[in-house]
Amino acid sequence: MIHLTPRYRRAHFEHKGSLCLILNKFYFQAQLPICMTNTHKGRHIGELLGLWIFLLGCWTVYRLVSLPYVEPIWSMQFLLAQAISMPIILLPPIFLYWKFVRKETATPVRFFSDYSSKNSFVFRALVFGIILIIAELILHFIRSYAIYNSGLFGDTELNFEFGFLTTESWSHYLVMALTNLLIVAIVEEFVFRGFLQNQFEKVLPKWQSLALASILFGLMHLPVAIIVYELEWMGLVYSLIEWIGMGMILGYAYQISRNIWVCIFWHGLHNVVVGTFTWRFVEFEKVPSEMVMFSVATLGLIIFFTTTMLLLYISRNKFKMSNFTASSQTAEGVTITSSRSQ
Secondary structure (H helix, E strand, O other): OEEEHHHHHHHOOOOOOOOOOOOOHHHHHHHHHOOHHHHHHHHHHHHHHHHHHHHHHHHHHHHHHHHHHHOOOOOOOHHHHHHHHHHHHHHHHHHHHHHHHOOOOOOOOOOOOOOOOOHHHHHHHHHHHHHHHHHHHHHHHHHHHHOOOOOOOOEEEEEEHHEEEOOOOOHHHHHHHHHHHHHHHHHHHHHHHHHHHHHHHOOOHHHHHHHHHHHHHOOHHHHHHHHHHOOHHHHHHHHHHHHHHHHHHHHHHHHHHHOOHHHHHHHHHHHHHHHHHHEEEOOOOOOOOHHHHHHHHHHHHHHHHHHHHHHHHOHHHOOOOOOOOHHHHHHEEEEEOOOOHH
16 A cells, blocks of 8 residues: 655645556556655755755754864764753654654654664664775775875874873763764664755756755765864865765665665764774975975875765665665655555
8 A cells, every 4th residue: 555645745746747657566656756846856955955954053042052162173062062962952853853844753764674684784784884994994995095195295104092091081972983984873863864965856857956965965964173173274275075975875775775774883883983993194305386285185084985885875775774774764755554464
């Protein structure tokens, strides 16, 4: 049985000439955006962009107001304030929009599949998350090694740094790890992959939805970049490319797996690893100009994300949770009940 939510029932059947009598459920979902008028598509996109602007404004106000009270950056009070404030600021507007504007009764984001147990669904995502973070580290190291041993810097020396050794205490490190795994990753993936990207896919092609959600994800980091880090233009452009690129690979992982936990684990592990250890090439024999360093580093970053996307595309069949992933998204606005379950 195919059941349209009230909003989309009106959107489709009020449009003259719309014949949405599709027998195959997968074909129905593929054709759903086509049955919407351009007016409904524009309204849908406009509502989502308006919601994002509201979230960005709230997050900017939080950064401005809270910074004097939570400094220094990444201190215990900074992490605790972020862990408490992020879900309070970013999640309620989405639920309110979903309930009172969209008038939906299902949850806005699908966390589990109807075709596998919760434990196996999450465990498989954890395995993929670990594989992806290992692959990411290897590619990042290759990128850094290629740049700093290209001859631009002369002879260099590789130096590893362990962030947990420089924290205030082990409890501080534990708060950092748990904040990134249980709060930051879950909230950001809920908002940008599970909700926004999924909703854009109703009215836009998948690649456009992926690109748009990734750009919004990158721009959402502007408050921390400008207010907290106080980045100048080169650092700001580089960081935006990095955040948008991260949104692209996380979003594509979600697109091919339809498992939000893959993105949550990958995102959370990425943040924890960055705060745990890193490497850098030091004692440069030659120091290029800032523009040369910016250009080379930015090019390396673009190559890294392009390579990651290509590897995800090549291995996309490995990430599919089941043959029915496309139909297991409650937030798609369509509820499908298999005849075998009735």
